[in-house]
Amino acid sequence: MSQVTGTPCVGLVGGGQLARMTAAPAAALGVNLRLLAVDPEESAAQVICDVVLGSHTDFAALSALAENCSVITFDHEHVPPSHLRALEAAGIDVQPSSAALVHAQDKITMREAVEAAGLPTPLWRHDFGVDDLVQVGAALGWPLVLKVSRGGYDGRGVWVVDDEPQAREVMSSTPLADGAAWLAEELVPFARELAAQVARSPSGQAVAYPVVRTVQVDGMCSEVVAPCPDLPEAKALEAQQIGLRVAEALGVTGMLAVELFDSPKGLLINELAMRPHNSGHWSIDGAVTSQFENHLRAVLDLPLGDPRSTAPWSVMVNVVGPRDIEGLPALTEAFRHVMARDPGIHVHLYGKPLRPGRKLGHVTVVSDDLDDALARAHHAADYLMGVIDE
Amino acid sequence: MSQVTGTPCVGLVGGGQLARMTAAPAAALGVNLRLLAVDPEESAAQVICDVVLGSHTDFAALSALAENCSVITFDHEHVPPSHLRALEAAGIDVQPSSAALVHAQDKITMREAVEAAGLPTPLWRHDFGVDDLVQVGAALGWPLVLKVSRGGYDGRGVWVVDDEPQAREVMSSTPLADGAAWLAEELVPFARELAAQVARSPSGQAVAYPVVRTVQVDGMCSEVVAPCPDLPEAKALEAQQIGLRVAEALGVTGMLAVELFDSPKGLLINELAMRPHNSGHWSIDGAVTSQFENHLRAVLDLPLGDPRSTAPWSVMVNVVGPRDIEGLPALTEAFRHVMARDPGIHVHLYGKPLRPGRKLGHVTVVSDDLDDALARAHHAADYLMGVIDE
Numbered sequence: 001m002s003q004v005t006g007t008p009c010v011g012l013v014g015g016g017q018l019a020r021m022t023a024a025p026a027a028a029l030g031v032n033l034r035l036l037a038v039d040p041e042e043s044a045a046q047v048i049c050d051v052v053l054g055s056h057t058d059f060a061a062l063s064a065l066a067e068n069c070s071v072i073t074f075d076h077e078h079v080p081p082s083h084l085r086a087l088e089a090a091g092i093d094v095q096p097s098s099a100a101l102v103h104a105q106d107k108i109t110m111r112e113a114v115e116a117a118g119l120p121t122p123l124w125r126h127d128f129g130v131d132d133l134v135q136v137g138a139a140l141g142w143p144l145v146l147k148v149s150r151g152g153y154d155g156r157g158v159w160v161v162d163d164e165p166q167a168r169e170v171m172s173s174t175p176l177a178d179g180a181a182w183l184a185e186e187l188v189p190f191a192r193e194l195a196a197q198v199a200r201s202p203s204g205q206a207v208a209y210p211v212v213r214t215v216q217v218d219g220m221c222s223e224v225v226a227p228c229p230d231l232p233e234a235k236a237l238e239a240q241q242i243g244l245r246v247a248e249a250l251g252v253t254g255m256l257a258v259e260l261f262d263s264p265k266g267l268l269i270n271e272l273a274m275r276p277h278n279s280g281h282w283s284i285d286g287a288v289t290s291q292f293e294n295h296l297r298a299v300l301d302l303p304l305g306d307p308r309s310t311a312p313w314s315v316m317v318n319v320v321g322p323r324d325i326e327g328l329p330a331l332t333e334a335f336r337h338v339m340a341r342d343p344g345i346h347v348h349l350y351g352k353p354l355r356p357g358r359k360l361g362h363v364t365v366v367s368d369d370l371d372d373a374l375a376r377a378h379h380a381a382d383y384l385m386g387v388i389d390e
Numbered sequence: 391m392s393q394v395t396g397t398p399c400v401g402l403v404g405g406g407q408l409a410r411m412t413a414a415p416a417a418a419l420g421v422n423l424r425l426l427a428v429d430p431e432e433s434a435a436q437v438i439c440d441v442v443l444g445s446h447t448d449f450a451a452l453s454a455l456a457e458n459c460s461v462i463t464f465d466h467e468h469v470p471p472s473h474l475r476a477l478e479a480a481g482i483d484v485q486p487s488s489a490a491l492v493h494a495q496d497k498i499t500m501r502e503a504v505e506a507a508g509l510p511t512p513l514w515r516h517d518f519g520v521d522d523l524v525q526v527g528a529a530l531g532w533p534l535v536l537k538v539s540r541g542g543y544d545g546r547g548v549w550v551v552d553d554e555p556q557a558r559e560v561m562s563s564t565p566l567a568d569g570a571a572w573l574a575e576e577l578v579p580f581a582r583e584l585a586a587q588v589a590r591s592p593s594g595q596a597v598a599y600p601v602v603r604t605v606q607v608d609g610m611c612s613e614v615v616a617p618c619p620d621l622p623e624a625k626a627l628e629a630q631q632i633g634l635r636v637a638e639a640l641g642v643t644g645m646l647a648v649e650l651f652d653s654p655k656g657l658l659i660n661e662l663a664m665r666p667h668n669s670g671h672w673s674i675d676g677a678v679t680s681q682f683e684n685h686l687r688a689v690l691d692l693p694l695g696d697p698r699s700t701a702p703w704s705v706m707v708n709v710v711g712p713r714d715i716e717g718l719p720a721l722t723e724a725f726r727h728v729m730a731r732d733p734g735i736h737v738h739l740y741g742k743p744l745r746p747g748r749k750l751g752h753v754t755v756v757s758d759d760l761d762d763a764l765a766r767a768h769h770a771a772d773y774l775m776g777v778i779d780e
Contacts, residue, residue, distance in 0.1 A: 332397060
């Protein structure tokens with residue numbers, strides 16, 4: 001692989017779009033990538049040449065990935081913690097470590113750790129059964145949020161329930177995976193959702209990206225504005241501090257995204273991700289150093305790049321497969337219109353076949369004018385999704 | 391290759407750094423790349439998965455590359471014109487076409503065409519032998535520039551000769567390749583060298599990049615400043631117009647770089663390249679749309695992206711293998727210093743083994759301050775080349 005002596009090689013677990021978007025900064029830095037993917041046609045396997053085929057739940061596949069790698073890191077958080085510990089015991093450099101990553105794998109472990117660190121979280125309960133739901137509701141109020149502690153993402157494993165019978169129905173009809181448990185959280189009446197992203201290296205260097213506003217639709221990130229509009233400086237700094245403190249307290253390395261509620265009770269931690277995150281895709285086109293480059297630098301324990309914005313506003317809008325894909329042309333068929341209408345648009349596709357509700361790509365507009373950026377990014381995303389006939 | 395229906399595939403001839411740097415925008419646009427490379431360890435073959443191994447002088451290899459490709463294009467201009475014409479005759483979409491590309495392959499053909507288009511060139515002569523050198527010198531003045539019409543690049547195939555005996559010595563001792571001939575040009579007393587880059591699509595849409603100042607060392611591009619400092623607006627427009635007129639007159643598609651002398655006689659065309667060019671590497675980090683993305687868009691006949699700068703100044707400095715590489719560590723060993731000293735630096739390495747005089751990478755700094763950008767870019771490049779002990 002590494003025909004240039006001394007070239008580092010990073011092993012990436014998982015062949016999704018996050019791994020795919022890591023290929024560009026890796027090539028620029030002369031860092032080799034080695035990918036563990038389930039299928040040779042997965043998003044990242046199309047653009048990373050050195051692919052180990054196998055599952056992230058298969059220890060032998062993980063070991064094969066780690067061969068000749070300087071470090072291994074992740075496109076998702078679904079590798080069994082026991083496998084990660086076994087890799088570490090075998091002397092493999094795993095970043096973030098199993099001890100850090102468990103906080104992104106288990107929401108109960110995460111809530112306990114951030115509370116112990118004195119960081120703000122919604123009211124929450126765990127270790128309860130269906131017969132305890134009346135007390136849980138009395139403590140948190142109805143409606144409340146039920147979550148499965150492990151395995152959920154993009155809104156899966158999360159339910160907003162109005163009352164005890166609804167909560168009982170969800171819990172009774174949802175089988176729990178091994179090691180998973182229920183937790184309940186107050187439904188925070190938030191004004192908006194923010195994300196604070198930081199990169200942190202094993203040496204402990206950390207940098208904070210501008211705090212962004214995120215909009216979720218059906219539990220999936222839909223729009224990101226960087227920086228968050230009308231966010232008082234003090235609150236922006238507080239959000240960055242929360243990101244940095246979480247990273248420090250939990251020993252995170254690589255990129256960390258802390259999703260926050262901006263609520264009447266102040267900033268509250270919603271979720272964590274220890275990898276590049278949808279809330280940071282804008283940084284490819286709108287920051288000095290993208291989250292993908294800083295993730296690589298961090299896991300290689302290299303000095304981190306400048307996370308600041310290069311322009312006043314960046315808007316990222318996801319391109320998600322529409323409900324009805326029957327007869328839709330390939331996304332690239334829309335290029336002619338989208339690119340002719342807006343020469344400044346940044347289109348990012350993930351090489352995935354169309355499927356309803358699937359993240360297929362995103363578009364980013366960098367501009368001096370927020371309304372301009374919002375309008376342009378949404379138009380392009382809508383058009384790529386085939387929801388505009390113009 | 392193309393598991394997403396309708397995804398375009400671009401065939402790239404040549405496995406150098408220009409093809410390597412095309413991988414990032416291709417992945418972003420969801421465009422598949424197929425590469426013709428001589429060696430699986432070449433710069434671009436490390437980061438493009440679909441590689442046909444073979445030579446650009448082998449028609450069978452070129453045909454194998456073209457299979458399933460929407461279009462084929464180039465990392466260099468060394469494909470024999472007869473092969474290109476045969477591909478076109480077989481119905482392959484070749485961009486730029488053989489008829490356009492010949493102007494980047496043969497300096498005599500180029501000079502004749504730009505003169506016919508009324509575009510400014512240095513005084514020149516061709517169709518002469520060693521016994522005509524006295525007359526050539528009388529027409530152009532001594533010293534003058536001797537060039538071989540075909541096959542030179544990065545200063546190879548170019549000699550500055552002081553007098554008739556020196557010229558005779560060069561011509562007598564240099565065997566000409568098949569189809570090559572001598573030309574002589576006046577030595578232009580230029581104040582500086584500029585490059586005007588444009589992208590042009592088969593439909594005829596064209597965009598002009600900001601005009602840059604280039605510095606050559608030993609005939610090889612060493613430093614680029616975008617835009618050219620202290621360039622009067624009228625002269626910048628004139629340079630852009632020359633770029634656009636060359637593209638139009640010669641039927642160029644994809645990226646075109648026109649290297650210009652800024653001389654007492656005005657702007658004069660030095661050389662052409664019909665591909666992404668060293669003078670445009672700054673655009674990856676400093677323009678809305680990089681030259682690599684616009685080359686892809688152009689050869690696919692998609693609408694072109696905005697070529698404008700995103701900041702007042704971009705400075706690109708090449709990282710070239712130093713004369714004495716004995717005992718030098720790998721370039722990546724310098725990352726810790728370079729990145730810690732300057733979090734805003736953009737490092738681009740080409741995955742090539744160290745060799746004296748070889749282009750190994752480049753660094754770019756984007757800044758509001760030109761002196762700042764120049765100092766930072768040169769420091770980083772020097773350090774990567776191992777020429778600073780600090």
